[in-house]
Amino acid sequence: MEYRKLGKTGLEVGVIGLGTEHLEKKRETLDEVLRLGVEAGVNYVDLLYIEPEYWEAFGSVYRSYRDDLAVAAHWGSGPCHELEFSRNCFEGILSHLGNGYAEIGLMTMAIESDETWNGWAQEATEHLQRYKEQGRIGAIGTSGHNAKIAIKAVESGQIDVLMFGINMLNQDDAEIEALCQACVAHEVGLVAMKPYHGGTLLSVGGEPSGITPAQCLAYVFSLPVSAAVPGPRTVSEWQATLRYLEATDAERDYRPVIGDLHGYLEGQCTYCDHCLPCPEGIAIGWMIWLVDRARVGVTDEVRGWYAEHQVKATACVACGECLERCPFGVNIIAKMQEAVALFESD
């Protein structure tokens, strides 16, 4: 394992870290993933879940590896940033970790908009600053998807760690380049989430794309990131990630892939939204993301997300405007029909 400085936190973290969002919620899976990770030298773990039930169920598993880990405990969750809830959950996590301490207190999705950054994130920062002064966390971080606000957060001097989506699909993205430079200049530890773009880089229509986890990770590690946190669902997915450590230079070489990403991903939606605007107002990328997500099960949660969209896939009139703009040759009309079949038929 290669270790890198996590900005100015004083921590050295293995380049491969662990994201826990998608990991199947079984104690034996978490235990095996942590065991394999720690044996391989993984020491950075992002702890996305804040709910007391999660920590009741899994706290003791984390505690058994606690001495080997630097953890990012989240403040607030995607659906709820309410102050009392966030604080109570954060206290719960610190106590479940066994030593009342987290290396990083990380605000969940605090940089999605100016409103979130200037609003609840400032309030959360004040609280986390107090935890830091009391020695109950070592550093303050945030996560999110908006590069412009992320740069603002990095330049504010208020955060020590930033978790942001970085992968091969950003190769020509000037904003991501500026974000990397800002992190270097301000000594903010950059943690790359979604190094496989949620698995999109690895498979097309359920078949292997020809791009490997080792190539995806090697690309991310060619940038000034401290660590990447792939989010495996299973032990075997985690093993596929850890194989990077044994991969040869030739197996890690991402250059042939990055030169022909559109070829490798022909037909696969990357949710980039280059196909918009749809004259009927369909959020095409979101619709296809929901269809892809439904491949592992049409859960009530996925149905709920679909229901939240005012303009449904049924609005598609097959005009074909989007097809001309999609760089990946996705059969968008067929995807809209699939969405209707999945979510709008009984």
Ligand code: SF4
């Ligand atoms: S359909 Fe094509 S353009 Fe639209 S989000 Fe998917 S990949 Fe991007």
Ligand code: SF4
């Ligand atoms: S084909 Fe359907 S989804 Fe595409 S732009 Fe036309 S109406 Fe929108």
